[in-house]
Amino acid sequence: MTRKQSVEQLIYNTLKSAILSRKLAPGNQLVETAISNQLNVSRTPIRNAIRKLSAEGLVNNIPNKGAFVVNPTRDEIIQAYNLRKELEIIAVRDAITYLTENDYKRMEQSIKDENIALENKHLMNYLESNKVFHMIIAERSENKYLVEFIEKLINQTNIYLILFDSFFEELSTTPKSPIGHALIISLLKKKDLPGLKETLTLHYQFAIESLALTDRVYQNVDELF
Structure with missing residues (x-):
């Protein structure tokens, strides 16, 4: 596994675990710059991780606004x-x-x-x-x-x-x-x-x-x- 894959998996696992364990609020924005600064990585693995979460229905990707933890009415x-x-x-x-x-x-x-x-x-x-x-x-x-x-x-x-x-x-x-x-x-x-x-x-x-x-x-x- 490459470093990129490792970082991407870390981000994916951390965000998914936080959503499933109710640590992140529904509607919370997943700000790429905040994650990037925390881990000192580029946005590419972050976007890939968020894309996986979106495919699983845990995150909403809204064009021109960003990614948010799913928050149904x-x-x-x-x-x-x-x-x-x-x-x-x-x-x-x-x-x-x-x-x-x-x-x-x-x-x-x-x-x-x-x-x-x-x-x-x-x-x-x-x-x-x-x-x-x-x-x-x-x-x-x-x-x-x-x-x-x-x-x-x-x-x-x-x-x-x-x-x-x-x-x-x-x-x-x-x-x-x-x-x-x-x-x-x-x-x-x-x-x-x-x-x-x-x-x-x-x-x-x-x-x-x-x-x-x-x-x-x-x-x-x-x-x-």
């Missing part, structure tokens, strides 16, 4: 969850006759993995287990566009959870996701589409309500390096 978050809900209702409808016993076993295992992650307060493991559950259903819809859009929305809403979910703060309530997932499996086995639509609607309503869009203490970019 409450309306944008609700829109993302509502669209995800509608697409997953379609996926459930299309997948319900194609789900196998092995699919159900995998979904049940993902619930166990979710509970372990919640017990250990390991956010990334929780998000991965949650994604596995929903993608099993989406993939059984046999609609590649639906699978693609649902996965994109899962990744985006996961970022919102990383930035704002209240469970991983002290004194918060336990997420209802594993209980909701168990109910979804039961309704799928019964092929109860009206029940599934109602349950998915509540599932995402609870997800939105779990977001704590409150004031926090954050760091500045120049304090990271």
Whole structure:
């Protein structure tokens, strides 16, 4: 690995870790000159690192303004969850006759993995287990566009959870996701589409309500390096 690659990876890892651990505030500008002065490096590796973060949905690159930690409005978050809900209702409808016993076993295992992650307060493991559950259903819809859009929305809403979910703060309530997932499996086995639509609607309503869009203490970019 070259020095340029090493510096670029350092910047990428440091910024990503700071965003995921909620040290950098949503909307915080990633000022290239500040990072460049702190590390005594050119802007090229900084721009490359920021470009990677932008591709992952963690940073917004705004022409003529700069790069900012993603900072969705409450309306944008609700829109993302509502669209995800509608697409997953379609996926459930299309997948319900194609789900196998092995699919159900995998979904049940993902619930166990979710509970372990919640017990250990390991956010990334929780998000991965949650994604596995929903993608099993989406993939059984046999609609590649639906699978693609649902996965994109899962990744985006996961970022919102990383930035704002209240469970991983002290004194918060336990997420209802594993209980909701168990109910979804039961309704799928019964092929109860009206029940599934109602349950998915509540599932995402609870997800939105779990977001704590409150004031926090954050760091500045120049304090990271």
